[in-house]
Amino acid sequence: ASRHGSTRMRGETDPRANGDVGALRKRLKDTAETLIIGGGCVGVSLAYHLAKLGQKDVVLLEKSELTAGSTWHAAGLTTYYHPGINLKKIHYYSIKLYEQLEAETGQAVGFHQPGSIRIASTVSRVDEMKYQMTRTHWHSTPQFLISPEEVQELCPLLNMDKVLAGLHTPGDGHIDPYSLTMALAAGARMHGAHIYNPAPVTGLFPTPDGKWDVHTPHGTIRANRVVNAAGFWAREVGQMIGLEHPTIPVHHQYVVTATVAEVKALKKELPVIRDLEGSYYLRQERDGLLFGPYEKQEKMVLQDSWVTDGVPPGFGKELFESDLDRIMDHVEMAMEMVPVLKHADIINIVSGPITYTPDLLPMVGPHQGVQNYWTAIGFGYGIIHAGGVGKFLSDWILSGEPPYDLIECDPNRYSKWTTVPFMCAKARESYGFNNLVGYPKEERFAGRPTSRVSGVYELLKEKGSMGFHAGWEQPHYFYKPGDDVRYRPSFKRTNWFGPVGRECQLVMEKVGVIDLSPFGKFMVKGKDSHKLLDRLFANTLPKVGLTNISHMLTPRGHVYAELTITQLAPGEFMLITGSGSELHDLRWIERERTDGGYDVDISNVTDGIGVLGVAGPNSRRVLQKLTSEDMSDGAFRFLHCKSIELADIPLRATRISYTGELGWELYMDMPKMEAVYQAIMEAGQEEGIDNFGTYAMASLRLEKGFRGWGAEPADFVGKQALLEIKSQGLTRNLAYLTMDTDDVDPEGNETIWHNGKDPPPEKVQRWSLR
Secondary structure, X not given: OOXXXXXXXXXXXXXXXXXXXXXXXXOOOOEEEEEEEOOOHHHHXXXXXXXXXXXXXXXXEOOOOOOOOOOOOOOOEEOOOOOOOOHHHHHHHHHHHHHHHHHHHOOOOOOEOOOEXXXXXXXXXXXXXXXXXXXXXXXXXXXXXXXHHXXXXXXXXXXXXXXXXXXXXXXXXXXXXXXXXXXXXXXHHHOOOEEEOOOOOOEEEEOOOOOEEEEEOOEEEEXXXXXXXXXXXXXXXXXXXXXXXXXXEEEXXXXXXXXXXXXXXXXXXXOEEEEOOOOEEEEEEOOEEEEEEOOOOOOOOEOOHHHHHOOOOOOOOEEEOOOHHHHHHHHHHHHHHOHHHHHOOEEEEXXXXXXXOOOOOOEEEEOOOOOOEEEEEOOOOHHHHHHHHHHHHHHHHHHOOOOOOOHHHOHHHOOOOOOHHXXXXXXXXXXXXXXXXXXXXXXXXXOOOOOOOOOOHHHHOOOEEEEEEOOEEEEXXXXXOOOOOOOOOOOOOOXXXXXXXXXXXXXXXXXXXXXXXXXXXXXXXOOOHHHHHHHHEOOOOOOEXXXXXXXXXXXXXXXXXXXXXXXXXXXXXXXXXXXXXXXXXXXXXXXXXXXXXXXXEEEEOHHHEEEEEEEOOOHHHHHHOOOOOOOOOOOOOOOEEEEEEEOOEEEEEEEEOOOOOOEEEEEEEHHHHHHHHHXXXXXXXXXXXXXXXXXXXXXXXXXXXXXXXXXXXXXOOOHHHHHHHHHHOOOOOOOOOOOOOOOOOOOOOOOOOOOOOOXXXXXXXXXXXX
16 A cells, blocks of 8 residues: 555556656657547547547547546446436436447447436435426436335345335446447547557646647647546646646445345346435446445545645556445445345455545536636546537537536636635535435535625625525525524425515515625726627627626527626626626637637626625615615616715616516625625615515516517627527427416426326326325
8 A cells, every 4th residue: 555545456557657658659649639638438538529520630648548547447337317407418428329339339338228226215305206207308318206116126136124216217227437438449549539648748838829739758749729638637737727626536435246146046137226315326246236335424535635745646547445344334224225235245345536526516618717728527427427528528619619508517617716625525525415315405515605705794694594606605595583594405395485485575565685796797898898799799789877688699599698788988898697607608708809809808806896786666765865876767777877876885886677676786896895785774774674585586587587688780699590590480489387386386497287288108207105
């Protein structure tokens, strides 16, 4: 064992020992259209897809050998299931690719598809499965809620004492990660991609024209773009160009048994079992079993020394020392659920590094602030993501826009507020929470608060339930005496329902104040500012002192982002976007500025400007007490913006609407925010002023259903595509529905049954818990 707690597998050599990385079998290319760093399954999949789609000069550099890192020792699970909506598309594509990859490349991939069952042994878990069944109809993959009897029929080795239901997904299974990667590599080479190993990257240097000089011991390659797919080395690759990617290796263990007689006697392969309360997966491995637990956060192990000291030189196909005691609670639960394990002999315990991000989702796409630098990193589940992410990124690289929305995996959701302590706390929490019930509106509290707190956070933090938005703390709703203030997530109406209704009534009848500081805020000014924004937005730009809502479109006419634009002075604009889209949108704007050569200064002022919303029929009366500015309808019209003084503090005010009622957004320097808030609250006592949160705002805005488009005279991005879409006629319309429910409310992406009409037969819940 080394001082890093790892052991080298027998027969492996250190390709970087004594500084010798070994000779290449072919000459290194001088140039590359796309250069991929990392030869795990994700990087090789990207090379395969780019080459297959016709891109020339695709180069992949692997520091030692393909699959080194996390791929080679992965358990290889594949599933159509994902609790979200967008990532299901990634899973679906991966499985369909793996089904035909052997026929295409001639390389066996060891793909087994016995299906999978997620076991529910609590009432809350059954509710979660019912909730997921309402969302599965977005996708073409079959998924069924099945009875205990059906669970036992599919998996006769289970102890059924605690089984209440199962979520069955046919077509799920497992694949050999090494064989998969080699098949993808064969396909990549077949289509013209160049794979070099051992070829560690020793330096990344941007060129004035936006390209990259990529240094290796064998020479330098000039690349038009670089994709970091370096697995748990990704952080070190990012540090070469001044980025601190929030990725950290986690110790994950799984156990492999010898032949089990009862398994060998089965006539067909067992489905993959996920015992969610036991927090482990279990599958058949030849005539034995393989099972892997996710320990609770107080027991799991982070390899945090690699964050501070770097990955040990030469680490590749090594493992950590196993620790059966650490996972013994889960082993015992597995033995209870699958009794044949009690008499099975353990022949191997694999303990290897897998990479986590703070929220467990990968970082996929181009990075803000660095030209032509992309990431495909942070994969805790790289095998099932590899195929779909390779296709997703290839489509984006070749067409200039993402093929569909995957913003939850945008690398730009993190920023400077994502510190190492935060990353470690969140990774520990995410690993430990891996199989906990996934509720709507779920909050996780580790690592909070970050440095992103508004000027009124200290005043409000004990008065309500705080939510986490792009590093910010923002009130969801507020407490009153007698309220249940506990965090009580549920699939049904829970303790926030009453307070949110109270806040909606407040805004509709009196006046409320909300902290909107997490909005992303950009200042755009300069000689070409009007030209740049005219090019970017599918709307007429507002005149000085006016505001409008505008959309950035992709070249194919799809909506990429929605922002609010205000022209503060001639050629000086303030752009406002949602908190989760801040750097996502900024990257798109900066790229257009660079590509078009516009003389424009763009500054991100998100953290420096506080925002308060004041809404309701009494809002004008309250604000008028604090300013000499005429706030009347005639003097201060809807979507107008003015610089005013409020309680002798200079700020910008924009008249807006949340509910059809009067409303204002006030923008001020963050250090002044507390004083402005306190002045407003004091001035509004007679008008019944109070706080409201984002839950109420979302409800009010949804009821209003306001959408507005302006004339579109400029040759903006996506205009021709949009005109073509319009000429062909729309195939979908957005409708607002009122649902009759008792204690369950729609959360989004559910299937609606209309006039008692069932979904197609293959989509119907075949069994329900009474």
